Amino acid sequence: MHTSNAPVWTANTIDEALRLRAEHPDATIIAGGTDLMVFVEGGAVQLIEVLNIWGCEGMSGIEANEKGIRIGALTTWAEIARHPSMPDALRECANTVGAAQIQNRGTVGGNIVNASPAGDSLPLWLALDAEMEVASIRGSRRIKASDFWVGYRKTALEADELLLAIHIQTDVRDRLYYRKVGTRMAQAISKVMLGGRLRIENGIVTEARVALGSVAATPIRLMTVESSLIGKAIDSAAADLVAQEITPIDDIRSTAEYRTSVATRIIRSWLESEAGQQ
Ligand SMILES: Cc1cc2nc3c(=O)[nH]c(=O)nc-3n(C[C@H](O)[C@H](O)[C@H](O)COP(=O)(O)OP(=O)(O)OC[C@H]3O[C@@H](n4cnc5c(N)ncnc54)[C@H](O)[C@@H]3O)c2cc1C
Incomplete structure (x- = not known):
């Protein structure tokens, strides 16, 4: 087992997370940790500093209204699977990610930013024309799903940006x-x-x-x-x-x-x- 003495910065609010991200550019972000810790345990990722966003207020949960659905980046697969406003296809996807342990800890944001070609949810965001809400201390912007994955395990996120939420719209047609x-x-x-x-x-x-x-x-x-x-x-x-x-x-x-x-x-x-x- 690999252990690490890397300092951990914990953010409780989005503002705090963005400030810590700017102050600690070498920090590795950890949400649920279900992707990251596999790399750490395998020795493929060395942690210098860690920015822990798990528990960061305003980054989890699902809001649905007439304008569309906002899914916080820290929303877990288990939350997606049981939310009544989620399209069935997204619920089905959530039910296929790992098993109960992973579904209760793994987040949609982690799946999206990890950018694995085998990340189960990725094609669905393309099909939904989802938009990724990202932010840094410089401000926030939205990136279309079709522009988000730019290469093997590479995203369009700038080094100081965090994924805050995913926006989708459903249509009865x-x-x-x-x-x-x-x-x-x-x-x-x-x-x-x-x-x-x-x-x-x-x-x-x-x-x-x-x-x-x-x-x-x-x-x-x-x-x-x-x-x-x-x-x-x-x-x-x-x-x-x-x-x-x-x-x-x-x-x-x-x-x-x-x-x-x-x-x-x-x-x-x-x-x-x-x-x-x-
Ligand atoms: C046993 C097991 C089974 C699994 N089964 C599946 C499966 O069936 N399908 C599948 O697709 N995946 C699977 N996974 C992978 C993983 O569980 C999912 O991809 C999960 O959604 C990752 O979320 P997380 O919060 O744990 O990500 P983390 O490990 O915390 O983060 C993943 C990456 O994203 C970055 N990151 C996380 N959140 C943000 C954010 N908001 N902003 C910026 N960067 C961020 C981190 O720095 C890290 O690089 C499995 C993993 C395990 C260990």
């Missing part, structure tokens, strides 16, 4: 979908994840989001598949275009061929099932 494929039903690192959204008006698809995780260095949207769905009734033939749009890699969890085949099949089966409900 939208059908949202989530699917995770792993080696087994629980405690599995994903081989492929799908986040999808279709907006249907008078039987016609007017907006489509088809996003995959674990098939590239970042979660990605399949733009060609999306545009082929627009302007007509749901057509599962769009799934034939998936292989043109992704170039996954072989790794210890899966082969590129398997990932492409599974991605195609889960997109086809989602579209067929949506078409069957029309």
Whole structure:
């Protein structure tokens, strides 16, 4: 076991967290610690200083009103899973992250900033057109999910910024979908994840989001598949275009061929099932 004598700064409010972040640029932020501590235990991350934001007021919980839903970055997967305002697809995603221990400690913000290609929620934020509310002592801004993951485990966050919340909007015309494929039903690192959204008006698809995780260095949207769905009734033939749009890699969890085949099949089966409900 690795131990650390690194000093820990604990923030109780957002202002305090932003000030401590500015004063201690070398500090590693810890929320639930369920991703970070694996790296620390494995020796891949050396802690110099730690900024503990777990318990920081104003960064957890879910607020829903007519303008949309604000999910605090420190909201845990267990809170997401039981909140009545959460879209079913997001609840389903929350239920697939680890098991009870991880769901009660791991946060949405940690999953998003950790930026693992296998982070289960990432494609769903793309499908939802989520916006990330980030802040530093210089001020706050919003970053679209489509601009947030900029490379392998890299985000658009500046060094002094924290993720405060995620903003989403739901629309009655939208059908949202989530699917995770792993080696087994629980405690599995994903081989492929799908986040999808279709907006249907008078039987016609007017907006489509088809996003995959674990098939590239970042979660990605399949733009060609999306545009082929627009302007007509749901057509599962769009799934034939998936292989043109992704170039996954072989790794210890899966082969590129398997990932492409599974991605195609889960997109086809989602579209067929949506078409069957029309
Ligand atoms: C046994 C086990 C099973 C797991 N199963 C899954 C799974 O099925 N699916 C999955 O996607 N993940 C899984 N994980 C990974 C992890 O639990 C999740 O990604 C979780 O949501 C991370 O949240 P956290 O609060 O613990 O992050 P932390 O470990 O606290 O932080 C992760 C990273 O984000 C940074 N960070 C955290 N919050 C902020 C913030 N607000 N602003 C700026 N930076 C921040 C930290 O500095 C760190 O680099 C698993 C982990 C374990 C140990």
